Every structure is written in C-alpha cells, then in structure tokens.
Amino acid sequence: MSRRTEILRRATELFERQGVNQTSFEHIAQVVGIKREAIYYYFNSKEDILLEIILPQSRSLLMALRGVQAAAVTSVEKLQQAIRTHLNSYNPQYLEMTVMLRDQHFLQDQARLEELRNTWRQYNALWIELIEEGQATGEFNTTLDSRLATNGILGMCNWVSRWYSPSQNTSIEQIIQTFFTLCLHGLTATPQAAAGTTTYRPDPSTTEPQTAGAAAAGSSNLLPDQP
Numbered sequence: 361m362s363r364r365t366e367i368l369r370r371a372t373e374l375f376e377r378q379g380v381n382q383t384s385f386e387h388i389a390q391v392v393g394i395k396r397e398a399i400y401y402y403f404n405s406k407e408d409i410l411l412e413i414i415l416p417q418s419r420s421l422l423m424a425l426r427g428v429q430a431a432a433v434t435s436v437e438k439l440q441q442a443i444r445t446h447l448n449s450y451n452p453q454y455l456e457m458t459v460m461l462r463d464q465h466f467l468q469d470q471a472r473l474e475e476l477r478n479t480w481r482q483y484n485a486l487w488i489e490l491i492e493e494g495q496a497t498g499e500f501n502t503t504l505d506s507r508l509a510t511n512g513i514l515g516m517c518n519w520v521s522r523w524y525s526p527s528q529n530t531s532i533e534q535i536i537q538t539f540f541t542l543c544l545h546g547l548t549a550t551p552q553a554a555a556g557t558t559t560y561r562p563d564p565s566t567t568e569p570q571t572a573g574a575a576a577a578g579s580s581n582l583l584p585d586q587p
C-alpha cells in the first residue's frame with residue numbers, strides 16, 4: 361500500500377468512526393504514523409482527502425447504473441440490478457460509501473463540488489428514467505410520481521449507511537433481497553408471496569433463491585442526502 365493510499369484509507373476509517381468535522385490532520389497523521397506536515401506532500405487539505413474518497417465512489421455508482429439502464433432486460437430486472445449495484449457498494453467499500461452518505465459535508469472547492477453535484481444529479485435522473493420506463497411498459501404503478509418514488513428508494517438504500525456493518529449478521533445480499541421485495545410488492549401479502557412464489561432473483565454466486573415469504577420472515581429490523 362502506497363503512503364498516499366494509506367492516508368486515504370486511515371482518513372476514511374476516522375471519518376466513518378468519528379465524523380469528518382471531528383477529524384483533523386493531526387488525527388490522520390497519528391494513525392498513519394507520520395508527522396502532520398508530511399500529509400501536505402500528498403493533500404493540501406482535509407477537503408482534498410474527503411473529495412478523493414467521495415468522487416470516485418460517486419463516479420463508480422453512476423457508471424454502474426448507466427450499464428444497468430442500457431441492458432436489454434425488463435424494467436423489473438433493471439430495478440433489481442440497480443438496487444444490487446447501489447447496495448453492493450457497501451461491501452467491501454462500505455467505509456467509503458458510509459462517509460459519502462452519512463455526513464453533511466461543507467466543501468469549499470467549487471469546481472469539484474459542482475462535479476460531485478452533477479454526478480449525483482445524473483445518477484438521480486437515471487433512476488427516474490428507469491422507473492418511468494417501467495411505468496411506460498406497464499411493469500410499474502403508473503399512479504406513482506417517478507421522482508418521489510426515486511427519492512423513496514434512494515432514501516431507503518442510503519439510510520443503510522447509518523446502521524450497516526459487515527460484522528453484523530445481516531448480509532448485503534439479505535438487504536438487497538428485502539429492499540427489492542419491498543420496492544416491488546411493499547408489505548402486502550401478494551398472491552405470489554402467499555403461494556411461496558419466488559419473486560426475487562438472488563446473485564447465484566452468493567445465496568440460494570428465497571421466496572418472498574421466506575424473505576419477509578427472515579428480514580432484520582432494519583435520508584441522508586441522495587446521490
């Protein structure tokens with residue numbers, strides 16, 4: 361691990377544990393094991409470090425969602441994959457995702473801040489497009505406001521940053537399954553769920569398929585600003 365990468369990683373851990381505003385260059389230098397002045401060789405400010413954490417994660421989410429939206433599959437399948445892509449960002453990069461979503465950031469670099477905001481606007485617009493496409497094909501409820509639905513889904517997914525930890529018993533796959541079922545059917549006991557019909561297609565590399573009923577029975581008790 362290069363010194364620059366180590367600084368970013370240790371800063372991310374501190375930001376996640378004690379918050380951005382409560383973390384100083386001195387704190388970062390101490391955990392890295394270098395003098396405070398040495399950090400300035402790599403970064404001009406704490407803001408520079410924060411942007412190096414947030415921007416790559418934001419760009420990655422946008423590029424992944426563009427790929428989902430361009431796929432030749434149904435809107436329901438796109439919804440499942442979009443939720444999966446968003447939530448998979450917590451594992452193994454959950455610290456970066458948590459820092460990006462959990463804190464209220466006061467960034468002064470206007471050019472890079474505008475790039476960040478533009479990335480989030482594009483990401484939000486793609487979600488709206490996905491939902492409206494599903495409404496046009498009759499797969500999604502046409503009475504719902506697509507922007508409000510987008511805010512609801514992203515709010516639910518982003519709130520994971522407030523409570524998720526890889527060390528707990530709830531897996532990312534279980535969260536994806538629960539959230540997808542909630543988005544598709546809500547809490548209503550649909551005929552498909554009551555009959556035990558599989559309504560969720562898990563990642564075959566992780567777990568065996570679960571029925572909607574099993575997912576509901578095994579779910580855990582589970583809005584920062586959306587990207």
